[in-house]
Amino acid sequence: MLRRQVCFALYAASRALTDVYRPILDEHGLTYPQYLVLLVLWERDDGAPTVSELGGQLRLDSGTLSPLLKRLEAAGLVVRTRSAADERRVEVGLTDRGRALRERMGDVPRRVAAATGLTEDELVFLHGILTRVTETIHRQKEQ
Amino acid sequence: MLRRQVCFALYAASRALTDVYRPILDEHGLTYPQYLVLLVLWERDDGAPTVSELGGQLRLDSGTLSPLLKRLEAAGLVVRTRSAADERRVEVGLTDRGRALRERMGDVPRRVAAATGLTEDELVFLHGILTRVTETIHRQKEQ
DNA sequence: CCCAGATAAGTTGTGCACAACTTGATTGCC
DNA sequence: GGCAATCAAGTTGTGCACAACTTATCTGGG
Numbered sequence: 001m002l003r004r005q006v007c008f009a010l011y012a013a014s015r016a017l018t019d020v021y022r023p024i025l026d027e028h029g030l031t032y033p034q035y036l037v038l039l040v041l042w043e044r045d046d047g048a049p050t051v052s053e054l055g056g057q058l059r060l061d062s063g064t065l066s067p068l069l070k071r072l073e074a075a076g077l078v079v080r081t082r083s084a085a086d087e088r089r090v091e092v093g094l095t096d097r098g099r100a101l102r103e104r105m106g107d108v109p110r111r112v113a114a115a116t117g118l119t120e121d122e123l124v125f126l127h128g129i130l131t132r133v134t135e136t137i138h139r140q141k142e143q
Numbered sequence: 144m145l146r147r148q149v150c151f152a153l154y155a156a157s158r159a160l161t162d163v164y165r166p167i168l169d170e171h172g173l174t175y176p177q178y179l180v181l182l183v184l185w186e187r188d189d190g191a192p193t194v195s196e197l198g199g200q201l202r203l204d205s206g207t208l209s210p211l212l213k214r215l216e217a218a219g220l221v222v223r224t225r226s227a228a229d230e231r232r233v234e235v236g237l238t239d240r241g242r243a244l245r246e247r248m249g250d251v252p253r254r255v256a257a258a259t260g261l262t263e264d265e266l267v268f269l270h271g272i273l274t275r276v277t278e279t280i281h282r283q284k285e286q
Numbered sequence: 287c288c289c290a291g292a293t294a295a296g297t298t299g300t301g302c303a304c305a306a307c308t309t310g311a312t313t314g315c316c
Numbered sequence: 317g318g319c320a321a322t323c324a325a326g327t328t329g330t331g332c333a334c335a336a337c338t339t340a341t342c343t344g345g346g
């Protein structure tokens with residue numbers, strides 16, 4: 001009964017994969033959600049996104065992001081600055097240390113993918129199906 | 144970069160699906176992990192499993208389960224009793240109220256599956272791949 | 287029989303997630 | 317220009333997850 005539920009499979013797989021990340025990210029003193037935030041920042045080093053923009057990409061709200069970003073700032077990886085144009089916004093930018101981390105963590109995705117034991121094709125397929133589930137759900141919620 | 148990672152897709156899909164469960168489970172005053180515990184108990188109403196056995200099925204430790212079970216007990220859905228044979232163990236059994244809930248929640252899986260927008264075949268395939276990922280990871284960890 | 291090591295559950299502390307709320311800034315309608 | 321509605325970020329409170337530790341019980345080798 002439990003074993004047949006896709007939802008449990010998804011929940012268990014997500015936690016199992018986080019278990020794979022944990023020791024790897026721990027070498028850099030990061031948690032998985034912190035790593036995700038850095039991925040977004042590395043991707044668009046041009047303009048520093050606001051907390052909301054980060055939340056839009058990761059689907060996390062300020063209740064989660066505010067303390068997380070405070071910890072990343074305390075670790076010297078990001079800086080938070082009030083926008084001059086709109087004082088409500090807070091822009092999140094990388095420090096040199098945060099930027100430098102990108103190179104040192106370049107092999108993380110490959111190491112994790114290897115630990116899943118899936119082929120390239122399976123990973124692509126899995127990615128497609130999961131993304132579709134997520135988008136279907138979010139589309140329904142907006143209506 | 145972020146969008147391409149299977150791990151993010153898995154993390155996002157898992158949270159999206161929990162979002163689908165939340166309002167449905169909320170009707171019964173349950174959280175998703177609490178619902179999973181009840182699924183295990185409903186499945187084997189013969190013998191009351193111990194905390195460890197529950198943890199083995201759900202891959203959760205006593206640090207997570209102890210307070211969760213205390214809340215389920217406070218809600219009148221389960222009872223925890225020290226095993227007579229081995230006083231270290233605590234057996235988790237259903238109350239009448241906990242058993243009765245099974246009927247009332249019978250349509251939950253169908254309602255959630257519908258919200259994913261996936262076909263039956265896709266759900267089966269997704270389940271297979273996710274289970275395999277989880278087991279591959281856990282097998283590696285044990286070695 | 288005894289006690290060292292193992293085992294089961296619980297506790298403590300940290301870090302997400304998320305709901306509900308607060309505070310301060312901005313926008314649009316009049 | 318004034319102010320109600322909106323919006324961005326942060327705060328508070330609850331409930332997982334999980335590591336590290338504590339306490340109580342059990343087991344097996346000597």
